[in-house]
Amino acid sequence: MLQRRKNNNLFKMVILLCFFSFNLEAQNNEFTYAEYLGFVKRFHPIAKMADLEISQAQANLLQARGAFDPKIEADFSKKEYQNKEYFSVFNGSFKIPTWYGIELKAAFENNEGYYLNPQNTVPSNGLTAVGISIPVLQGLVINQRMADLRKAKSQIKLSQAERRLQAVQIMYDASIAYFNWKKNYEEVRLYENYVANASIRLKGIQTLIEQGDKPAIDSIEAGITLKNRQLSLEESRFKLLKAKLELSNFLWTNDNLPLELEDNLIPEENLEQSIGLTLKTNILQTETFSVATHPKINALETKIEMLNIDRKLKANMLLPKLDVGYSYISEPDAFSNYRFEDYKFGINAYFPIFLRKERGALKLAQQKIKVQELTLELEKKQLKNKVTAQQNEIQTISKQKGIITSLVNDNEKLVQAEERLFGAGESSLFLINTRENNLVSAKLSRINIDNRFYLSHAELFKTIANPE
Template identity: 45%
Template sequence: MRNYLLYSLLFLVSSLFSQEIETDTIVLNFKEYLGYVKKYHPITKQAELNIDIGQANLMKARGGFDPKMEVDYDRKKFKGTEYYDLLNATFKIPTWYGIEFKGGFEQNDGDFLNPQNSVPDDGLFSAGVSIPIARGLLINDRMATLRKAKFFREQTKANRDLLVNQILYDASLAYFDWLRAYAEKEIYNDFVQNAKIRFEGVKRSALAGDKAAIDTTEAKIAFQNRTLSLEQAKVKLMKSSLALSNFLWLEGNVPIELQSNVIPDQKVEEVIDSTLEIEGSPLSSFTLENHPKLKSLAYKIEGLEVDRKLKANKLLPKIDLEYNFLTETPETARSFNTAEYKGGVSFSFPLFLRKERGALKLAKYKVQDARFELETTQLQIKNKVTAIFAELESFINQNELIENIVRDYNTLLAAEERKFSFGESSLFLINSREKSLIDAKLKEIEVQNKFFTTKAKLFNSLAVNPLSL
């Protein structure tokens, strides 16, 4: 009984001393940590950069509909003779359906001027329109480029959400590994203290003749084994801390190295669902409609469909009509005379269409391939989420079982220590009970880690992008 009271007193002093040391520790909670990752990690900034790239592509595509001014000036003068002096200025306004409005001014002069270039001395004004009546009317390169750019912009938004979700998922796993390593280190630290107290107590009892000398050897071996395990746990904690530091950055792309006094939050289970925004998400409420991966594939298909329609349109003959009113005095609308005009028609059509038909087939195959990918991805996501929900249900039961096992092993160890204080047990049995308890506690941490990891997998599979971080 005296030895038992001595052990208890030493253990209490040791616990108070440990608490005093840990008063300077800083807790990095899970939500705060993910907030730093989402705000400052370079990959999240890279994801936002993709949005800017999509917007830039859209601006570039819209540039195909910008009005255009063209000026063509050509002059030839040789041995004092002005052969010709040609000026042709044109202003063009492209529209959505391939129709192009034009306005122009032409002024030509010279001793050897081509008769068809003869115009009044003050020049000739024109205003007209160019219309494709077959190929290029309902869809053309400019129209297709703009449509695809719009779909690409929306696709980059979906890809951004996927990229941010993935980095938060990876960061979560790093945090859980850090939490696991810290918990294992704390377990070994507690049992090292217990083994040390037991070793010191047995050694004093052996010197007093109350215990056999060989008991000190066994107590010493147990203490050394616990110390060895503690050192290994410290190395594991150090490695997991460095792995966690890979996700910590500050403004200006400044990396942060996790300090030794920073510890993980021991109450992650209370906040993990709300932090990852998977709280209250039963399997029955799961839908695929807004999944970013499927949205990205859908926008990809839309873009490929535009390309297919463009290729199909190029099977049509190219027939362009052009009509321009001509006038010397453009001040009033009445000066335009429909009988004075410049117009024409152009026609072209490949005889075999092998190039166009081949391009259309390739476009169709790309659409089919993308649709197959979409259907496969839908099934994969659905089955994966269903499996994760089943896994989570299992881990809830596993956590309850391992908690009961740890509690029972604690009871066995406490009973064995009490029997030992009365001289009715041995160090071998205490060490055996303690080893079983350590294994059970480590198993409890492992199950908890797998439980958290599975929740992170659900977050990743649902492709959630938390906005509250």
């Protein structure tokens, strides 16, 4: 009888060991969520590609400004036949395009020859000219080079907005990978603890069986429980390995070299407390969400701005084309002695009768603007609703976290009570395993709800699109 009491006390000590915490505090090996996102923002190739798109937009702007660069032109032709100079014609000019389609021009020509065209006859020391060309109607207020420059400036704003959207998307995808890693890591840790519990319980049962206090069938049941948990542990370890590899896809060095997650690194333990600050989703608790600064809204507004430039250009094409040019001409040494009668004047007029091409192009431009305006209004409404829905989801999951925590605590108490009854000979190993399986299920549910909580914050971050 005394031996049996000793064995029961021994089993109770084994049971207490089962509930001893196997989760030691990690020291200096946490890979925090904020550190991880810092790596992604700085070194991920897609983040760098977004910067390159801004550089391309700046290059396009430089190219568009090239349409306003001053130009030097020269044309020389000469013909000789049987020792006779038929003609020698040289024309040089310096042109300065200006913003409103007006072009300034300075020119010099020097021509000679036996068979020179009479209109090319100039004084022996050449002829200089200074003039101006003005598009009186079409092309004065806006023309192709003005439209290209304005669109190139808008393209930089569009690229900046799209860069923010790309940064948000890559940070969102990276966050999903981090949360998946944390979820699988916690599942592995949970199964490791309960495999250890089952192993200790099996050894304790075997000891009692040897002493004749328990039937041999209990060791089979305890062994089945251990094997089932070992299977679950191996499956969770495989998922954790996959999660680590997915996480490594987002880790790069500054030299574009991929990194792998070290085995000794673990996810942030208190992520629930820091995620709102890291993603800045906690700001919405005190501030109202505004769509005015949202990059998607800014991108749509910039697209409308560019389409309006096209519309103005197409509307300008409805005007008749009427270009007027005037040049004052003089010999180089007499240029300062202005003579009103020495000039060259020209008019170039062009106007299609039906304007079907121009009217069709204008109508298409107006329709594109209308489509983008409707898209803009729809996007504003959807963003506001998404933010509200996401905030409600976070609040709902927060309540569920409180409920599942209470449920886990209740199941732990039931398992402990069942262990005490078993030690007193009033319960069975089957009931203990049933209680403990319920506890494992509750803890797995808590891990899943925690993961949903993190995901809901990531969704809210993606919706508000504030990567800075």
